Amino acid sequence: MDQSNPKSQMCPKYEAAISILGKRWTGLIIRVLLGGPVRFKDVREIVPQMSDKMLSERLKELEEEGIIERKVYPETPVRIEYQLTQKGTDLRPVIESIEEWSHKWM
């Protein structure tokens, strides 16, 4: 990597970001969460063709990335909600610009 050239430094961070956003369903899960906190089943209803296992994996990955957080409310029955962190909320212009471009051009 040529550190003297600022353009060449775009790569690793850009590619790290895109590798998160590029995983199947991730964009859609973030899209849903941009609407506010949701429960597991709320996401499942919006994307019925995604398996529980797949959704669990994606949510776990996004939690590990610090993009979403899992909140447990000690009610009966216990209520678990997923919501975006600030890092996740900041993805709004990314998701929206990709959506806008893809709807215009794809």
Added chain:
Amino acid sequence: MDQSNPKSQMCPKYEAAISILGKRWTGLIIRVLLGGPVRFKDVREIVPQMSDKMLSERLKELEEEGIIERKVYPETPVRIEYQLTQKGTDLRPVIESIEEWSHKWM
């Protein structure tokens, strides 16, 4: 796919877009081209670790996607430049929002 739910329709187009943007070097090549038409060697200089073969492949893919166009100027020696189409130029907010987010959070 649940066609009755507008959110679930985000998927195919978003994912088609992200599959283009997610390829290694593609974001950087578009970034460089956002600065104006360039010759093959200009891109090579900015990303010296990318092989000629890889760059040729990426440029060909982007041309096939209608994101860039290859212009041949019949000079001596012949001059070949790559430039963004309107579809490609419209990627500016996408690339910029990913860059901004990744520099803040990655």
